[in-house]
Amino acid sequence: xxxxxxxxxxxxxxxxxxxxxxxxxxxxxxxxxxxxxxxxxxxxxxxxxxxxxxxxxxxxxxxxxxxxxxxxxxxxxxxxxxxxxxxxxxxxxxxxxxxxxxxxxxxxxxxxx
Amino acid sequence: xxxxxxxxxxxxxxxxxxxxxxxxxxxxxxxxxxxxxxxxxxxxxxxxxxxxxxxxxxxxxxxxxxxxxxxxxxxxxxxxxxxxxxxxxxxxxxxxxxxxxxxxxxxxxxxxxx
Numbered sequence: 749x750x751x752x753x754x755x756x757x758x759x760x761x762x763x764x765x766x767x768x769x770x771x772x773x774x775x776x777x778x779x780x781x782x783x784x785x786x787x788x789x790x791x792x793x794x795x796x797x798x799x800x801x802x803x804x805x806x807x808x809x810x811x812x813x814x815x816x817x818x819x820x821x822x823x824x825x826x827x828x829x830x831x832x833x834x835x836x837x838x839x840x841x842x843x844x845x846x847x848x849x850x851x852x853x854x855x856x857x858x859x860x861x
Numbered sequence: 862x863x864x865x866x867x868x869x870x871x872x873x874x875x876x877x878x879x880x881x882x883x884x885x886x887x888x889x890x891x892x893x894x895x896x897x898x899x900x901x902x903x904x905x906x907x908x909x910x911x912x913x914x915x916x917x918x919x920x921x922x923x924x925x926x927x928x929x930x931x932x933x934x935x936x937x938x939x940x941x942x943x944x945x946x947x948x949x950x951x952x953x954x955x956x957x958x959x960x961x962x963x964x965x966x967x968x969x970x971x972x973x974x975x
Binding site: 790791792794797838848849850851852853854855857 | 893895897902903904905906907910949951962963965966967968
């Protein structure tokens, strides 16, 4: 069966510091991968998605970036965090191809102070 | 107009009752519809998917889709306190530029009272 991992689970970082969040998927090949952010009491905002190694699409302009160095690894980064970057960061995967269910990892709760 | 709209609630129902959660969407070409459950502080968990008009049942959950009216609903029969969570409606829309993307509603908070 497929599992998705995210780490760290929680993170407190000062404004201006860098960020690296990692997501890995097991038990599937060639997944579509997604990064979402959920602000407190808000819906899910799609940040990035990837259909293959090195292929990244960005949904919103921001100071975040994403990379996919391996088939089942997805990384979210920032060079300098802003207060507004605080939130619950969720990685998700879906099977490649057309419209499919997405499955979420456990998430990383980021607080920027 | 939001692409996917849900009543934010909170919706309260007594234990054993039927909880009815509704969702409307704006894009007529949407093809796939999903319901996720999110407990406080946790990540969303997929509970139902529906692709064609009509009802789809899975245990105590029934998803209903009406593409002509552009709404999808989730019924929870014999509601339990453990069903208390926020329920997110998600819709696939080609208008987003890729068939692989989902748009989420902001969620309906459900509380089942013992």
